[in-house]
Each structure stands twice: as C-alpha cells, then as structure tokens.
Amino acid sequence: xxxxxxxxxxxxxxxxxxxxxxxxxxxxxxxxDPLRELAGDKPIPxxxxxxxxxxxxxxxxxxxxxxxxxxxxxxxxxxxxxAGADIADQLRLRIPVTLKLTLLANAFQWTLGLFxxxxxxxxxxxxxDKSLLLATLVLLAVPGLVAYFAAQYLFGVExxxxxxxxxxxxxxxxxxxxxxxxxxxxxxxxxxxxxxxxVETVNADFVKTAxxxxxxxxxxxxxxxxxxxxxxxxxxIGIDLAGxxxxxxxxxxxxxxxxxxxxxxxxxxxKEGGVVVLxxxxxxxxxxxxxxxxxxxxxxxDPRVRHV
Amino acid sequence: MSEVQAVVGAEAQELGDGRTLYNRxxxxxxxxxxxxxxxxxxxxxxxTMAAFPKLFTSADPRFCELTKSRQSxxxxxxxxxxxQGCDYFANVxxxxxxxxxxxxxASFGIFLLAGTFxxxxxxxxxxxxxxxxxxxxxxxxxxxxxxLIVILNSVPNRSIWVIVGVILVIGxxxxxxLMRSTVFSVRNREYVLAARSIGVPPLRILRKHVxxxxxxxxLAMTTLGIGGMVGLEAAxxxxxxxxxxPSISWGSQFGVAAQYRDTPHLFIWPALFISTxxxxxxxxxxxxxxxxxxxLMR
Amino acid sequence: MxxxxxxxxxxxxEFDTPRGPVRAVDGVSWQVRAGExxxxxxxxxxxKSVSTQALTGILEMPPGRIVxxxxxxxxxxxxxxxxKERRRIVGDRITMVFQDSLSALNPVQSVGxxxxxxxxxxxxxxxxEAMKRAAEMxxxxxIPAAAKRVNDYPHEFSGGMxxxxxxxxxxxxxxxxxxxxxxxxxLDVTVQARILELIxxxxxxxxxxxxLITHDxxxxxxxxxxxxxxxxxxxxxxxxxxxxxxxxxxPYTEGLLGxxxxxxxxxxxxxxxxxxxPSLRSIPSGCxxxxxxxxxxxxxxxxxxxxxxxxxxxxxxxxxxxxMPAKEAV
Numbered sequence: 001x002x003x004x005x006x007x008x009x010x011x012x013x014x015x016x017x018x019x020x021x022x023x024x025x026x027x028x029x030x031x032x033d034p035l036r037e038l039a040g041d042k043p044i045p046x047x048x049x050x051x052x053x054x055x056x057x058x059x060x061x062x063x064x065x066x067x068x069x070x071x072x073x074x075x076x077x078x079x080x081x082x083a084g085a086d087i088a089d090q091l092r093l094r095i096p097v098t099l100k101l102t103l104l105a106n107a108f109q110w111t112l113g114l115f116x117x118x119x120x121x122x123x124x125x126x127x128x129d130k131s132l133l134l135a136t137l138v139l140l141a142v143p144g145l146v147a148y149f150a151a152q153y154l155f156g157v158e159x160x161x162x163x164x165x166x167x168x169x170x171x172x173x174x175x176x177x178x179x180x181x182x183x184x185x186x187x188x189x190x191x192x193x194x195x196x197x198x199v200e201t202v203n204a205d206f207v208k209t210a211x212x213x214x215x216x217x218x219x220x221x222x223x224x225x226x227x228x229x230x231x232x233x234x235x236x237i238g239i240d241l242a243g244x245x246x247x248x249x250x251x252x253x254x255x256x257x258x259x260x261x262x263x264x265x266x267x268x269x270x271k272e273g274g275v276v277v278l279x280x281x282x283x284x285x286x287x288x289x290x291x292x293x294x295x296x297x298x299x300x301x302d303p304r305v306r307h308v
Numbered sequence: 309m310s311e312v313q314a315v316v317g318a319e320a321q322e323l324g325d326g327r328t329l330y331n332r333x334x335x336x337x338x339x340x341x342x343x344x345x346x347x348x349x350x351x352x353x354x355x356t357m358a359a360f361p362k363l364f365t366s367a368d369p370r371f372c373e374l375t376k377s378r379q380s381x382x383x384x385x386x387x388x389x390x391x392q393g394c395d396y397f398a399n400v401x402x403x404x405x406x407x408x409x410x411x412x413x414a415s416f417g418i419f420l421l422a423g424t425f426x427x428x429x430x431x432x433x434x435x436x437x438x439x440x441x442x443x444x445x446x447x448x449x450x451x452x453x454x455x456l457i458v459i460l461n462s463v464p465n466r467s468i469w470v471i472v473g474v475i476l477v478i479g480x481x482x483x484x485x486l487m488r489s490t491v492f493s494v495r496n497r498e499y500v501l502a503a504r505s506i507g508v509p510p511l512r513i514l515r516k517h518v519x520x521x522x523x524x525x526x527l528a529m530t531t532l533g534i535g536g537m538v539g540l541e542a543a544x545x546x547x548x549x550x551x552x553x554p555s556i557s558w559g560s561q562f563g564v565a566a567q568y569r570d571t572p573h574l575f576i577w578p579a580l581f582i583s584t585x586x587x588x589x590x591x592x593x594x595x596x597x598x599x600x601x602x603x604l605m606r
Numbered sequence: 607m608x609x610x611x612x613x614x615x616x617x618x619x620e621f622d623t624p625r626g627p628v629r630a631v632d633g634v635s636w637q638v639r640a641g642e643x644x645x646x647x648x649x650x651x652x653x654k655s656v657s658t659q660a661l662t663g664i665l666e667m668p669p670g671r672i673v674x675x676x677x678x679x680x681x682x683x684x685x686x687x688x689x690k691e692r693r694r695i696v697g698d699r700i701t702m703v704f705q706d707s708l709s710a711l712n713p714v715q716s717v718g719x720x721x722x723x724x725x726x727x728x729x730x731x732x733x734x735e736a737m738k739r740a741a742e743m744x745x746x747x748x749i750p751a752a753a754k755r756v757n758d759y760p761h762e763f764s765g766g767m768x769x770x771x772x773x774x775x776x777x778x779x780x781x782x783x784x785x786x787x788x789x790x791x792x793l794d795v796t797v798q799a800r801i802l803e804l805i806x807x808x809x810x811x812x813x814x815x816x817x818l819i820t821h822d823x824x825x826x827x828x829x830x831x832x833x834x835x836x837x838x839x840x841x842x843x844x845x846x847x848x849x850x851x852x853x854x855x856x857p858y859t860e861g862l863l864g865x866x867x868x869x870x871x872x873x874x875x876x877x878x879x880x881x882x883x884p885s886l887r888s889i890p891s892g893c894x895x896x897x898x899x900x901x902x903x904x905x906x907x908x909x910x911x912x913x914x915x916x917x918x919x920x921x922x923x924x925x926x927x928x929x930m931p932a933k934e935a936v
Contacts, residue, residue, distance in 0.1 A: 015442075019446055019450050022446070023454075026458045026462065027462075029462055030461060031462060031464060137591065140590060141583070142539075142583050142587070143535075143538065143539025143543070143586055144539060144543065145539060145546055146542075149562060149565070149566065149579065150575075153575060206709060206712040208659075208704065209710045209775075210712070211663070211664040212696065212697060213701070213723065213727070214692075214693040214694070214695075214698055214728065215727055223715075223723075224712050227715075228712070231714075245451050246451030249453055249454070249547070250453070250543055250546075253547065254566070268454075268461050269548075283450065283454070288449075302713070303716075303762075304761050
C-alpha cells in the first residue's frame with residue numbers, strides 16, 4: 001500500500017514539473033507588460049516601476065522567474081499580487097468559498113444521482129427510468145452557461161428565492177442556487193452512468209448464479225448487483241471532482257463568488273504568472289490526491305485491482 | 309466537458325468489438341426514429357442559418373439606432389433590440405455561424421486527432437504509446453478550461469480558427485484514451501492476426517481492419533459531444549477569451565445579457581437557440597449510439 | 607427403482623424478439639431419479655440450457671416466456687408455484703453449476719462468503735458458523751488449504767479450482783438434484799475428467815440426481831446413465847446411454863456419433879452432418895432435422911414427428927425409424 005502510494009506520488013512529480021513549467025511558459029508568453037496594464041492610463045514613476053519589476057523578478061530570464069516562483073510556492077512564501085493583496089490571505093479567504101460550493105454541489109449531485117440511478121436501473125423501462133433518460137439527456141445537452149443564467153434569472157431576479165450573486169448572505173443561502181444548478185447538471189451524468197452500469201450488471205452470469213442459489217430479489221440487488229455496478233461510478237468520482245476546479249471558473253464568474261476559480265481567472269487576465277502557477281499547482285496536487293484516493297477506494301471495492 | 313465524456317465513454321464502451329454497420333443499414337435504422345428525423349431537420353435549419361443568414365432575415369445586424377436600445381419586440385423586429393439598438397432577431401440569426409463552425413470543425417478535428425493518436429497508441433505499444441499517453445496525462449492534469457483561457461488570452465486577434473485550433477490541442481486526450489482501449493481489445497483479434505500473418509503492412513491493417521472495428525465508441529462519444537462544443541465556445545466568449553467584437557455570437561450575447569438583467573429577452577432568445585441546437589445534437593448522438601449498439605440490434 | 611426427483615413434462619419456452627416470438631424449447635419432457643445422471647445433449651441453440659433455466663426460474667422473463675408444461679420436484683410443480691415457494695426449493699434442494707466459473711462467481715466477494723451465503727439464507731446459520739461450513743465444503747471438493755483459501759476471491763483460483771468452488775457452492779446444502787450446465791466445457795481435458803469424477807463421487811455419496819447439460823458426446827459416454835438428445839428445441843431421442851451409443855435410432859444422434867473422431871477411422875475423412883443447425887427463427891416445417899437428414903422422405907415435411915417409443919425405455923422422434931426395419935437403423 002505504502003509502496004503503491006509512493007510510486008504514484010513519484011510518478012506525479014515529473015508531470016507536475018511539466019504542467020507548472022508549461023503553464024508558466026504560457027503566461028510568460030502572453031504579450032504586453034502586466035504592470036503597465038494594471039496601472040492603466042496613469043503614468044507610473046520609473047523608479048516605482050523598476051522596484052515592482054524587481055519584486056516580481058519580471059526582468060529575470062524565463063527559467064529564473066519560473067524557479068523563483070516554484071521556490072516561493074514550495075516554501076509557502078506566496079508574496080503579494082501585483083495589486084498588493086497578500087496571496088496567503090487570499091487563499092485563506094477563497095479556498096473555503098470554492099470548497100463550500102463544491103461540497104454542496106456534490107452533496108446534491110450524489111444524493112440525486114445515486115438515488116435515481118439505482119432506482120431507474122433496478123426498475124428499468126419503468127416510468128421513472130424512461131423519464132430519467134429523457135430528462136438527463138436534456139440536462140446533459142443544455143450548456144452550463146444557459147442553465148446558470150436561466151436559474152439566476154428565474155430564481156434570483158424574478159422569484160427572489162435566492163440571492164442573484166455574491167456571498168453577502170453567507171453559507172448556505174448564497175451558495176444554494178449555484179450549487180443546486182451544478183449539482184443538477186452533474187446529476188444527469190452520474191444517474192445515467194449508475195443506471196447503465198446496473199443494467200449491464202443485471203445480465204452478468206453471477207447474477208444468474210445468485211438467483212439459482214434461491215436468494216431473494218432484494219439480496220440479489222444489494223449484495224450482488226450493486227457492489228459490482230458501483231465500480232465504474234467510483235472512477236467517475238475522480239473525473240468529476242477533478243473537473244470541479246475548471247467548472248468553478250465559469251460558475252464563480254457568473255455568480256460572482258470570490259473563490260479560487262475567480263482568482264485564477266483574474267490572475268490570467270492580469271498575467272500574474274506566479275498566481276496562475278500557484279493555483280495550477282494547487283489544482284494539480286488536488287487532482288493527484290483525488291485520483292490516488294479514488295484508486296485506493298477502487299482497490300477496496302474490487303479485489304481484482306487490490307494494491308498490496 | 310470531461311464529465312459528459314466520461315458518461316458517454318461508459319455508455320459507448322460496449323460498442324467496441326467488431327460490429328460495424330453498413331452505412332445504409334445504419335441510416336435506415338436512424339430514419340425510423342422520429343426524434344432523429346425531427347432533430348436532423350432542426351439542425352439543417354441551423355446549418356442553413358449559419359451558411360446563409362440572409363435567407364432568414366433581411367435586417368442588417370450591424371445597423372443600429374441607439375434610441376431603440378433594449379426595446380422589446382416591435383413590428384418587423386420580433387426579438388426586439390439589443391443595447392446598441394440593433395435588430396436582435398438578425399443578431400441571433402447571425403450568431404449561429406460561430407457556434408455551428410466551432411462545434412462541427414472542432415468535433416470532427418478531435419475525432420480525427422483522437423482516432424489517429426488512439427490507433428497509434430493502442431497498436432504500437434512501447435515508445436509511441438508512452439509518448440502519446442504521457443502527453444495525455446499532462447493535459448489531463450490541468451483543468452482544460454484553464455489551459456484554454458491561458459492560451460487564448462495570449463492570442464491578440466482571435467478568429468474562429470484560432471479557437472478551434474486551441475480546442476483541438478487541448479481536447480483530444482479523452483477520445484484518445486477511449487480509442488486506445490478499444491484498439492487494445494481489437495488488436496489481437498483473429499482477423500488482425502490473420503492479416504498480420506499474411507504480411508499486410510501495419511498501416512493498411514490499421515486502416516482496413518482495426519479502425520473500422522474500433523471506431524464506434526469514439527464516434528458515439530464525438531456525436532454526443534458536439535453539443536458540448538457549442539456550449540464551450542459560448543463559455544469562452546462569455547469569459548472574454550473567445551470571439552471578440554465585432555463578431556456576432558451567442559456567447560457574446562450572453563455576456564451582454566448578464567449585465568442587463570432587467571431585459572430578459574436579451575438572454576432568452578440566444579439561450580433558446582443554443583439549447584435547441586445542443587439538445588438536437590445530443591438526441592442525434594443518442595440515436596446513433598443506440599443504432600450502433602449490437603445489443604439492441606436484431 | 608429409486609424415486610423420480612424431477613420430472614419435466616411438455617415444457618415449451620418462447621422468447622419475444624422484435625421480429626416476433628421464437629420457440630426455443632418445444633414440448634420437452636424428461637425425468638431424473640435419485641442417484642441417476644441424465645445427460646441433455648445438444649448443440650448450442652438447441653434449447654438444452656433454456657429448459658433448465660426456465661424450470662428453476664432464473665430465465666430472464668421477459669423476453670422469455672413459459673408457454674406450457676410442468677416441472678415437478680417430488681410431485682410439486684415448480685412452474686406453477688409462487689416465486690417465494692420456488693426459492694425454498696431452487697438453491698436448496700435443486701442447485702446449479704454453470705459453465706464459465708469466472709463470470710458465474712461474484713468477482714468482488716470472497717468465495718467463502720459466496721458459499722456461506724447459502725447457509726445463511728437457507729439455514730439461517732450465523733456468520734462464523736456459515737464460514738466454517740464453507741471452509742469444510744471447499745475441503746470436500748478437494749481444494750488444497752481450504753481453510754486459508756476461503757477468504758480468496760474468484761480471480762485468485764485457476765479454472766479447475768474455480769469450478770470446484772462452484773461445485774462446493776452448489777453442493778453446500780446437500781441438494782437432491784444438481785443441474786450442471788456445461789460444467790467442464792471451459793476446462794482442459796485432464797481437469798475436465800477430474801471435475802466429472804468429483805461430481806460422480808459426490809453424487810454416489812449423496813444419492814443425488816444429476817442433470818448434465820453438454821454438447822460433448824464423450825462426456826455423455828463417460829458419466830451419463832440416460833441421455834436426452836435435443837435438436838432445435840425438440841427432444842429427438844431419449845434412451846439409456848449405452849443403448850443410444852450402441853444403436854442410435856434418430857438420424858441426428860447417428861450423425862453425432864458418426865462424426866466422433868476415433869482411432870478406427872484414422873486416415874479416412876471424418877464424416878460430418880451436412881448443413882448447419884437451423885436458426886430458431888426459421889425452423890423447417892415438420893421434422894426440424896429433415897433438411898440435413900440422409901433418410902429424408904417427403905412425409906417428413908408434413909408434421910412434427912411425435913416422440914414414440916421404439917423399444918422399452920427408448921423413444922425417438924422420427925417417422926422413418928419407427929417404420930424402418932431395425933437392421934437398417936444400425
């Protein structure tokens with residue numbers, strides 16, 4: 001087990017290097033001078049500009065800038081943004097926002113997805129199953145952008161059930177609407193996957209064996225079909241959670257939630273290479289950790305791929 | 309995006325292995341489905357809209373009277389006016405072009421890229437597979453949207469082709485993995501071994517034996533993903549890293565609509581069009597997947 | 607003679623397909639006594655598995671449908687009884703073994719747990735007691751180090767060992783009838799022989815009736831007391847194994863025997879039955895075998911030949927053989 005984890009972490013390191021280096025290079029290659037653009041039309045005194053440039057190592061060659069950024073990240077010495085905000089403070093404020101949103105959205109998604117997926121899978125071709133297939137097809141098809149705006153307009157502006165945007169009303173009120181929409185869009189995929197997986201497992205030979213053993217239908221479903229049908233769904237957790245950060249960029253922009261996604265987007269816009277690389281590293285590390293956790297969980301559930 | 313791909317991948321996995329329908333057979337099976345026919349007609353309308361917007365509206369989308377800004381529907385202007393006072397119907401019609409172009413070209417391109425890479429990775433284990441798979445690992449490790457934003461943000465003049473190109477660079481790994489795994493299951497089939505044993509060159513084996521028998525899952529994934537491309541283009545434009553004014557697109561209309569919530573028609577019309585289009589793509593993809601599914605045949 | 611344990615009469619099963627119903631089993635009858643081995647012999651698609659799956663209630667219904675027939679276990683009709691009642695018998699008194707043990711065992715449960723489940727559900731034993739019995743059962747089917755292997759998973763066993771696990775599971779509750787559906791088809795010949803020996807041994811010990819479904823005449827010759835030959839959903843011949851092998855009556859059985867490779871035929875071309883088995887969708891009218899039969903006459907197309915007694919304990923469904931002189935039939 002420990003060897004398995006160690007091997008995975010070791011394998012992740014070169015990928016992490018390439019990822020951070022690549023992202024940094026892309027930000028570095030962006031045209032224009034970030035500091036000048038930040039200042040807008042106001043002329044900046046040459047001395048101030050030079051000091052700032054030195055602070056952010058902007059005059060150093062690319063590879064030096066990258067190494068300095070990585071050193072800062074690895075030593076936890078994050079510094080400030082171009083605008084002067086303390087990055088560590090920003091992270092302390094923003095990480096909870098994104099976490100709250102993600103956890104709430106996942107709570108909706110998993111409760112709904114597993115419930116409907118299992119129900120439809122067990123009672124396939126029933127009314128619930130058929131409506132689920134249709135509804136999830138539409139939910140998968142509607143662009144996220146349209147769904148977010150429509151929900152915001154309908155429940156925020158018109159019905160006034162939820163705040164339209166921002167986090168002024170705190171947790172959970174401010175997070176309910178975006179989380180509900182994200183959860184609903186994610187539920188569609190999850191429920192379909194769960195259903196497909198159950199329908200496929202139902203035809204497996206070992207289910208016939210279980211019936212031939214004279215087991216009750218409930219026992220066959222819960223002890224034999226479900227544990228096997230859950231396996232592909234476990235893989236889905238990884239893909240799903242890894243996609244959450246990317247999704248947060250769009251949702252946090254639309255619902256104006258000051259989370260990591262918004263931070264990332266602003267940093268890209270302002271060409272703050274250090275912040276972009278920091279957040280990419282954060283996303284990458286969580287991606288690796290989530291995948292590791294999923295693999296371990298998978299091994300627990302499926303003896304065929306157990307890592308000893 | 310990747311979520312839809314995961315689901316679609318799972319649902320399409322069973323399509324692997326050997327069963328290819330003849331095109332005519334497939335078409336006949338599809339034409340029996342009313343929802344397929346209806347959605348095809350709708351898409352045809354959208355395609356015509358993208359190619360010849362003048363067939364649908366005589367108004368010039370860029371002819372604007374500021375005094376009419378954000379007014380609702382009037383005679384000859386069924387969708388009202390946008391913030392500049394331009395005819396909104398014409399704007400929505402002209403907005404179809406980028407969506408159609410990006411979605412079709414990007415999807416087709418990804419199909420080709422993912423298919424080729426998947427074939428090579430699956431059929432030539434070793435260095436080729438390692439190179440392709442490790443590159444995919446790297447691309448998987450960063451949220452795709454972050455890469456898209458970072459890259460597109462550094463391109464000063466973004467045309468549709470730049471956007472498509474960047475989507476292609478980022479978007480192939482999921483399809484490649486699906487193709488690779490199907491190729492793995494096909495490559496040691498007897499008909500491939502037989503071809504190899506009589507000395508058929510590898511490229512010909514790939515083209516004539518492996519690809520036709522391994523493409524169904526990827527095809528299903530691609531068709532089901534076209535709708536997602538429409539949404540992706542809109543999202544990028546909304547975030548300000550997609551098409552730039554004066555290009556007319558549904559994504560930029562969303563961006564404007566988001567700032568003027570008291571005039572919902574600015575949002576409703578492009579939303580309606582874009583959703584109809586993505587749902588049509590999805591239903592068509594779903595029908596094709598069903599038609600390709602060997603379990604449902606006979 | 608010993609008791610008749612399981613008696614199937616006039617069983618017909620149809621499948622609903624998009625292109626209309628297809629009859630997979632048509633008016634099949636057979637019986638098995640305590641201590642007896644009955645082989646059901648037929649090619650794939652002849653309906654040999656479907657008939658046993660239908661009577662044990664594990665056939666997917668729909669699309670499957672039992673059209674007619676009874677299957678009585680000690681006088682009680684399994685087909686007419688409720689699902690609940692049937693579950694008392696199937697899995698307890700009548701158990702099954704399947705061909706592909708890798709897919710027929712639950713991959714994410716230890717074999718011990720799967721065997722123990724029988725004791726827990728049918729006997730209400732405690733978890734630890736059931737596991738103890740499971741280990742004993744693994745030992746009975748001669749799995750080495752059974753006490754340790756009881757916690758292993760199906761994929762950790764070899765094919766032959768896995769089939770022993772299947773057997774242990776099927777025999778855990780000391781059933782009256784064991785239905786073995788191609789139990790050795792997926793195995794090497796040597797392993798196959800050992801599994802068959804094991805079945806025979808356990809059968810003798812428990813005076814159990816065995817229904818052995820197979821397409822392998824060699825297996826039939828080795829272990830079966832009686833044989834039922836099926837073709838396209840019909841029983842075409844029913845006889846004691848020795849009789850059927852010595853003097854086949856139905857031309858199909860004859861053809862099967864003729865196409866068995868043997869040392870005597872060395873150097874000659876192996877005779878085969880011409881043609882292929884019919885698709886169930888387009889079974890020829892009258893006798894289903896007539897399109898491939900060397901003795902076919904015009905009347906064969908008129909009606910489905912009934913299963914008639916040609917000699918004591920021997921039935922065959924062939925209008926020619928019941929009229930043809932016996933010596934021609936040899």
